[in-house]
Amino acid sequence: MKIFVTGHNGYIGAHLIGLLKAKGYEVSGCDINLYEGCAWEDYKKPDHELIKDVREISEEDLKGHDAVMHLAALSNDPMGDINEELTYQINLEGSVRLAELAKKAGVSRFLFASSCSIYGKGAKLDMDENDPVNPLTAYATSKIESEKRIGALADEHFSPVFLRNATAYGYSPMLRIDLVVNNLLACAVSKGNIAIKSDGSPWRPLIHCKDIAHAFVALAEAPQDKMHNKIINIGANSENYQVRDVADQVQKLLPEAEIVYTGEVGEDPRNYKVNFDLLYSLLPDFKLEYDLKKGMQELYDKLLEHKFSADDFDGDQFVRLRTLAKRLNLIQSS
């Protein structure tokens, strides 16, 4: 299989390229390198690398590939606060255009990185793929609208699949600490306390970033007719946690760290607990490599190995929003 990955230099992409290459696939990667210089460790590069905006990919770039795995995006909820319009241009219009081009180029499989954050404030505590969505941010709206518009392109020659990923955590060579688990753990290691911005009650489904990469591979390898135009929550029922449970797990690793409620965001309106039965009914052999305890232990060991400091915590390197604010010129002129 020849696979075209966008966003390969991101937190999840850095794992995905390694997994695909280990399987012997030929891999092309396209990334505009918004987070160049932010790598924590080295990682595998694709066989062919395009450094360009996804909005400028051509039909020619895609020809000859069997699948597109589309991860490039402005990639978390508060991104929309910097520039909502840009979030729609890249995450929505850029994604729909890419899917149209892939279809024209004869690429039959299109795997899209969607997100469970589209459930927003869940109407109940067991949201499945058929439940009404409630996007609370430009980021979440861009994902749900992409699902709809790309889904409308599906036909006998073009099979999109939508991975509604749980919130990622854990070690990656392109580490981020702006995701809840990594943030609480990195704060405890570098500052000695576990600072929770909400009241700790919101539910979040969690998944190791490498397990998201595993899911992309498994779905690309599954029979196309079985996956055709499916929307699938990616995670596990047992991996839904309240933020305060995450803090408790951090405290097990660092018993001296105190849990502090900063009250910064008051009551977090995003609260969603998710059902993942469909994933395991479609792929009965699929298993997560990590649960929260194992993934946290791995990241904890890495943070100690790198002597992760308060300067690292407060700096730009591992926080997408801070780096992006300085690099907007890269994507604004497109």
Ligand SMILES: NC(=O)c1ccc[n+]([C@@H]2O[C@H](COP(=O)([O-])OP(=O)(O)OC[C@H]3O[C@@H](n4cnc5c(N)ncnc54)[C@H](O)[C@@H]3O)[C@@H](O)[C@H]2O)c1
């Ligand atoms: N991390 C999570 O918790 C999570 C959860 C659910 C879904 N997702 C989705 O998974 C995907 C990957 O997430 P991530 O955590 O690896 O994000 P990331 O920010 O670490 O990586 C995104 C990559 O896309 C690239 N990119 C952004 N805009 C681009 C553009 N216009 N052209 C070319 N490249 C561009 C960036 O340079 C970066 O390397 C995203 O679509 C995200 O929305 C992530």
